[in-house]
Amino acid sequence: xxxxxxxxxxxxxxxxxxxxxxxxxxxxxxxxxxxxxxxxxxxxxxxxxxxxxxxxxxxxxxxxxxxxxxxxxxxxxxxxxxxxxxxxxxxxxxxxxxxxxxxxxxxxxxxxxxxxxxxxxxxxxxxxxxxxxxxxxxxxxxxxxxxxxxxxxxxxxxxxxxxxxxxxxxxxxxxxxxxxxxxxxxxxxxxxxxxxxxxxxxxxxxxxxxxxxxxxxxxxxxxxxxxxxxxxxxxxxxxxxxxxxxxxxxxxxxxxxxxxxxxxxxxxxxxxxxxxxxxxxxxxxxxxxxxxx
Numbered sequence: 001x002x003x004x005x006x007x008x009x010x011x012x013x014x015x016x017x018x019x020x021x022x023x024x025x026x027x028x029x030x031x032x033x034x035x036x037x038x039x040x041x042x043x044x045x046x047x048x049x050x051x052x053x054x055x056x057x058x059x060x061x062x063x064x065x066x067x068x069x070x071x072x073x074x075x076x077x078x079x080x081x082x083x084x085x086x087x088x089x090x091x092x093x094x095x096x097x098x099x100x101x102x103x104x105x106x107x108x109x110x111x112x113x114x115x116x117x118x119x120x121x122x123x124x125x126x127x128x129x130x131x132x133x134x135x136x137x138x139x140x141x142x143x144x145x146x147x148x149x150x151x152x153x154x155x156x157x158x159x160x161x162x163x164x165x166x167x168x169x170x171x172x173x174x175x176x177x178x179x180x181x182x183x184x185x186x187x188x189x190x191x192x193x194x195x196x197x198x199x200x201x202x203x204x205x206x207x208x209x210x211x212x213x214x215x216x217x218x219x220x221x222x223x224x225x226x227x228x229x230x231x232x233x234x235x236x237x238x239x240x241x242x243x244x245x246x247x248x249x250x251x252x253x254x255x256x257x258x259x260x261x262x263x264x265x266x267x268x269x270x271x272x273x274x275x276x277x278x279x280x281x282x283x284x285x286x287x288x289x290x291x292x293x
Contacts, residue, residue, distance in 0.1 A: 005036040005047070018052050025055055150174025150289055157182050160214045163221070167230060171221035172288045176273055179218050183211055224284035225277030232272065236265035 003021050004014045007029065015021050024030045025047070032048040032055050047053060151159060156178035163169075190204030220230030239262035246255040279287060 001039055003036055003038055003050075005030060005034055007034075021050075021053060025053060031055070151178060153178045153182065160218045163217060164214050165217065167217050167220045168224075169221055169285045170225040170277060170282075170288045171218050172225060172277060173222070173274065175288065176218050176222040179215065183215060186211065219273070221284075221288075222273050224282075225288065226272060226275045227278055227282040227284065228272065232269065235269055236262045239265055 001018070002014055002016060003018070004012055005021070005024075006012055015024070021030065021036070030036070030047050032046060034047045035044045036047050036050055037044045038050065048055060150172045151174045156175045159175055160179045186207055187204070190200065190207050193200035194204055216233060219233050223230050223232050239258045243255055243258040243262060246258065277287065277289075281287065
């Protein structure tokens, strides 16, 4: 096949075979950018696009290092170069870190020395907390030994009228029984005055109406003090209602039976009212008793 190429002077030269064209490549007359046309009707292309034409010299092939060696050398060079560049920047950071580490060590040593110097102070603190614990224990013992005081008669009456409609919280035994004493005294005085003059009977009725609600509320709070529901106040009520029904129907036997049952329920309530309340806080609130100072 005839090949034509254009030399460096712009002249068009023809060769008869690919071997002749290869000889011109080896003599560096033709390079990869030289325009070449294969055949009479072929198109002009560069030498690099001609099939079968080797543009690399044998000497260059022999002198070219193997790819594996190039890759290894590239990797080793990159590994050797980058750490050297980084070590310059990191050396400063390491120096700063070492300084900070030494500074922290000094602080820790100072703290250890302070702790060793203050060992006696720590012993004193432990004694302080021991004394504080003993005082708390003594206070609890004093509470259990009767160092807690209740209300007197005026205080109990004042508290019950102050908590007129208060059915929450707790009431101590002194608060309840002093108010019951006030109720009995007031009722007895009202009965005595009603015998002297009939109009005093109206005052007695008014007294009972006024006193009934605070009596029920303090009774509910008294039951709360022993951690029982306030509905226990109504324990004798069913038996009393049934007794009243049988009394109307003049059924004496059943009336007596339910009267005895109602009386037993009333006695049980009195026992509950006399029971000491919880010394600590229960579900209804704190202990209502006052501590002596």
